[in-house]
Amino acid sequence: MIMERKDQRTSCRAGVAKRVAARLFGVIATLAVLSSPASAWWNDEWQLRKKISIDASAAGANITDPIGTTPVLIRLHPGNFRFSATKDDGSDLRFVAGDDKTPLKHHIEKYDALLGEALVWVSVPSLPSGAKSEIWLYYGNKKAIPVADAKGSYDPDFALVYHLAERGTPALDSTVWGNNAQSVGQPAEGSLIGTGLRLDGRTPLTLPSSSSLAMAADAGWTFSLWIKPSALQPNAALFSRRNGDSGIVIGLDNGAPFVEVTNAGSAQRTSAGAAIAAASWHHLAVVVGSGRISLYLDGNAYAALDAGLPTLDTTAQIGGSDAVAAAPAPTQPTPAAASGDAASADTNGAPAGTNDAAVAASPTFAGFVGDVDELQISKVARPAGFIRLAAIGQGLDQGKLVTFSVDEETASWLSGYFAVILKSVTLDGWVVIGVLMVMAAVSWMVMFDRASYLRSQAKANARFLKVYRDPKFDLTVFGSGDAEAVASLAGGIGKRDAIVLRSSSLYRIYRIAADEVRRRSARNALPYLSATSMAAIRAALDGGVVREIQRLNRLMVILTIAISGGPFLGLLGTVVGVMITFAAIAASGDVNVNAIAPGIAAALVATVAGLGVAIPALFGYNYLISRIKDLTGDIQVFVDELVTRLAELHSADQPDPVERRMAAE
Structure with a gap:
């Protein structure tokens, strides 16, 4: 029965140790995941x-x-x-x-x-x-140092991008082509995107006649501009470029956007659609490609014209024109319109009413009066999604496209510098760190096991001494021959206390003394112990004390190994890591701080791991040793007290019953 209970206690401790080990390795695995490059920031x-x-x-x-x-x-x-x-x-x-x-x-x-x-x-x-x-x-x-790159922000197909944020200087081109304006415009504060350009209808902004801005016949081309007309003017030119009897004009006719292309004196203009309101911002874009000119208003298709670009390599103007306006010819209704389908459109998705007929020349265009912002010109035909994204993403409805999450604070030390260091640890370093992690796990399990055992010892000893030192308890029970009375301290402990006392070292010493006295007693007679018998009993008790001290110190040697061996093993890993780092630097010939620092820092991780093993083991060892010393002192004091009480109770002047029988024989 006793052996069965011991087995149960052993299995219980083993289960607790397994749970502790599982949690420990779970924490280690979590730390490894958190410090992996996947969770590290782009730059900590x-x-x-x-x-x-x-x-x-x-x-x-x-x-x-x-x-x-x-x-x-x-x-x-x-x-x-x-x-x-x-x-x-x-x-x-x-x-x-x-x-x-x-x-x-x-x-x-x-x-x-x-x-x-x-x-x-x-x-x-x-x-x-x-x-x-x-x-x-x-x-x-x-x-941080400045790394902003305006020219790198736009692909080479952008021929010109003006933010129009300059004051007192010509507009600067943000693309790689450097097509800066040739005239100075009047800034418009509080424009749609920062500062814009204010046009008065008399002083246009002149664009250079560079090769990158040249418009080839039937080539791709894209124009994009934000506009805010002060009033609705007839034939107001937003963009114009003319070379002899050929040219292109983008503008507003009483608020209706249009594109007019002139090839060898023959002009074509998109038909008017719904007019925009004055004093309101709108995105206007023109895309030329595959023999078709598409006009977009606020990201949506507005009109189209089956025509291509003429060859133009002269200067261009924003907000003015010396071109001649065309008198629009009457729009011929399509079969769909004649049948009453007001929502009809051409085969390419342009709105109904598109006019691609040649028209006769008429008076000159007027200069645009109002504000403009964010001029972009590309040498290719941009897709419709590109235009719509610009209209939404740059305008007042940007919230539909761009949203922001909450701020995230910088990664902790674990996924910051420490993660960078861990990525530099070499294979030999990981081997040493792995061994140290096993040592740490074993030492923590030992500390948990010993702390639990010493706690149960102290509790059981306190309960035993309370009954043993009760004035009602008498050591004459040793010679009574009643085993149950001896085990229960003359009935001073119940069944529940008996379970607790099985863990008491003092109770085990007490049972050794009881067995020694019982062996020397005659039938239910009070034994008389001689000096020789007392010495023999004392020897038996000293043997029990040694065994109890061995139980208290069991596995403590593992903590001493962790304390002394952990730092040395970590130092070994550091030395090997430093050697590998310097060997790699010598092989590459690259001697600089950036090449040395990561390797040295990673090599020192092994030393940190060694100290991480030794320091907790040192604190735990000193705490446990102090508890063991206290329990050992209690055992020695109890033995002295017990021997003294036995000597007082059993007079040494009387011959020992065993000796009397031997003398009688």
Whole structure:
């Protein structure tokens, strides 16, 4: 029965140890996952980041046509950005693709931390139509250097991009072609996108006649501009370019957008649709490609013309024209219109009423009066999704396309610098660290096991001493011959206490003394113990004390191994790692801090791991040793007390019953 209970206690401790080991390795695995490169930030020197969603799905901007790579305007304000956490000029802004690895080209049109307003253009590659894409914005690094790249933000097919934010200087081209304006315009404060350009109808903005801006016959071409007319004018030219008897004019006729192309004196103009309201912002775009000119208003198809571009390589004007306006010819109704279908359209999706008939010349165009902003000209025909994204993403409805998540604080030390260090650890270092992790696990299991055992010992000893030192308890029970009375301390403990006392070292010492006295007693007679008998009993008790001390110190040697061996094993890993690092540097010939630092830092991880094994083991060992010393002292005091009480109870002057029998024989 006793052996069965011992087996139960052993199995219980083993189960507890297994659970502790499982939790330990679970924590280690979690730490490994958290410190893996997958969860690391693009760069941990940046303190903050936020996710930016570009939603072209039906739930967002609902762009179903192809988009491709395009610059996206990111508007920052106090509602979505912490200006106090970044540099005063915004030079620490970084944009990273959704994979959190690929930096994206960007440049800042405006950054005003005091007013809380920033306009940043980010080149987002391969935006899919009808889907949601994500990029990351990183900021909060006071040591960051400026990396804004306006020319890298636009692909080479952009021939000209004016933000029109200049004051007192000609408009600057943000593309690689450097097509800066040849005249100075009047700035319009508080425009749609920062500062715009104010046109008075008399002083147009002149564009250069560079080769990159030349328009070849029937070539692809895209024009994009934000407009805000002050009043509705007849034949107001927004963009004009003329070479002899050929040219192109984009403008408004009493608020109705139009495109007019003249080839060898023959002019064609798109038919008028619904007019826009004065003093309101609208996005106007023209796309030329495959012998067709498409006019878009606010991202939607407005009109179309079956015609191509003439060859033009002269200067162009924004807000003025020396071209001659064409008198529109009457629009011939189509069969669908004659049948009363007002929603009819041509085969290419242009609205009904498209007019591609040649018209006769009439008076000159007027200069546009109003504000304009964000002029973009491309040498290719941009897809319809590209135009719609620009109209929504740059306008007042940007919230349909671009949304911001909450800020995320920088990664902790575990997924920050520590993650970078762990990525540099070599195979030999991981072997040493693995051995140290096993040592740590074993030492923690030993500390848990010993602490539990010592706690149960102290509790059981306290219960035993309470009954043993009760004045009602008498050691004469040893000679009574009643085994049950001896086991229960003359009835002083119940069945529940008996279970607790099985863990008491003092109770086991007590039973040894009881057995020794019982062997020397005559039938129910009080034994008389001689000095020799007392010495023999004392020897038996000393043997029991040694065995109890061995039980208390069981497995403590593992902690001493962890304390002394852990740092040395970690040092071994560090030395080997440093040797490998210097050998690699010697082989590559690249001697600089960036080449040395990661290897040295990774090599020191082994030493840190060794100390991580030794320090907890040292604290645990000292605590457990102090508890063991206390319990050992209690055992020795109890033995002295027990021997003294036995000597008092059994007079040594009387001959021992065993000796009397031997003398009688």
